[in-house]
Amino acid sequence: xxxxxxxxxxxxxxxxxxxxxxxxxxxxxxxxxxxxxxxxxxxxxxxxxxxxxxxxxxxxxxxxxxxxxxxxxxxxxxxxxxxxxxxxxxxxxxx
Amino acid sequence: xxxxxxxxxxxxxxxxxxxxxxxxxxxxxxxxxxxxxxxxxxxxxxxxxxxxxxxxxxxxxxxxxxxxxxxxxxxxxxxxxxxxxxxxxxxxxxx
Numbered sequence: 001x002x003x004x005x006x007x008x009x010x011x012x013x014x015x016x017x018x019x020x021x022x023x024x025x026x027x028x029x030x031x032x033x034x035x036x037x038x039x040x041x042x043x044x045x046x047x048x049x050x051x052x053x054x055x056x057x058x059x060x061x062x063x064x065x066x067x068x069x070x071x072x073x074x075x076x077x078x079x080x081x082x083x084x085x086x087x088x089x090x091x092x093x094x095x
Numbered sequence: 096x097x098x099x100x101x102x103x104x105x106x107x108x109x110x111x112x113x114x115x116x117x118x119x120x121x122x123x124x125x126x127x128x129x130x131x132x133x134x135x136x137x138x139x140x141x142x143x144x145x146x147x148x149x150x151x152x153x154x155x156x157x158x159x160x161x162x163x164x165x166x167x168x169x170x171x172x173x174x175x176x177x178x179x180x181x182x183x184x185x186x187x188x189x190x
Contacts, residue, residue, distance in 0.1 A: 003098050004138055014129050023122045026137060027114060034109050034139060041136040042121060043099055044129060 004038025006082045009053040011043040018050055021068065025052070032075055036083045054081055099133025101177045104148040106138040113145055116163065120147070127170055131178045149176055 008029060012022035019042070026040040045051075050062035052069060059077045060069040072091040079086050103124060107117035114137070121135045140146075145157035147164060154172045155164040167186040174181050 003136075009134075019122060019125055023118055023125075026121075027118045030114055030118075030137060030139060037139065039104075039136045039138045041099075041134045042125060043134045044125060044132065 006036070006038050006055050008037055008040045008078065009043055009051070010040065011045045011049050011051045011053075013046055013049050014044045015046055016048060016050075019044075022050075025069075025071070025074070028071055029075065029078060032088070033078060033083065036086075037078075054078060057081075101131070101133050101150050103132055103135045103173065104138055104146070105135065106140045106144050106146045106148075108141055108144050109139045110141055111143060111145075114139075117145075120164075120166070120169070123166055124170065124173060127183070128173060128178060131181075132173075149173060152176075 008026075010022045010026055012018040022042050026042055030037060030040055048062065050060075050068060051058060052060040052074065054077075058064075060074060062068065072088070075088055076092065079088055103121075105117045105120055107113040117137050121137055125132060125135055143157065145155075145163060146153060147155040147169065149172075153159075155169060157163065167183070170183055171187065174183055
């Protein structure tokens with residue numbers, strides 16, 4: 001059983017019914033980073049968790065940051081790590 | 096970086112644009128097996144691949160079986176391995 005890298009994980013609270021949000025986020029990232037992501041794992045969790053990790057690095061945590069990641073910002077975090085030369089189009093901030 | 100088990104993998108062909116199908120399958124399985132699945136990984140592939148694996152065991156391969164897995168049948172394959180006592184409701188065949 002081979003785990004692919006880069007591996008992005010989305011751990012979501014099942015009690016909060018965040019599967020659809022997690023699934024949407026996963027598909028958005030896989031649409032943007034078609035060939036750059038090795039896999040995106042959806043991980044059922046509990047207790048209000050909504051965490052996004054890339055190869056073990058925590059990119060977003062609802063507990064720390066509050067709310068949910070803004071998708072353009074999340075894509076920038078992923079891009080900076082796995083495809084730093086990629087432009088993300090009109091929503092891309094250069095900073 | 097912890098991989099959760101049972102781990103279900105869906106490897107899909109990006110050239111064939113099967114992400115939405117893979118994402119839908121992932122969410123259906125996570126809706127049915129809320130607490131029984133450790134994770135579902137979406138894995139971009141090429142060359143017409145649509146494979147479903149559970150902890151390394153190939154449950155469905157488009158190359159071998161042709162077409163796509165019927166969702167009720169796929170759920171039965173998963174259920175038999177990770178939650179054998181679970182009924183899948185009205186669509187469940189006892190055989």
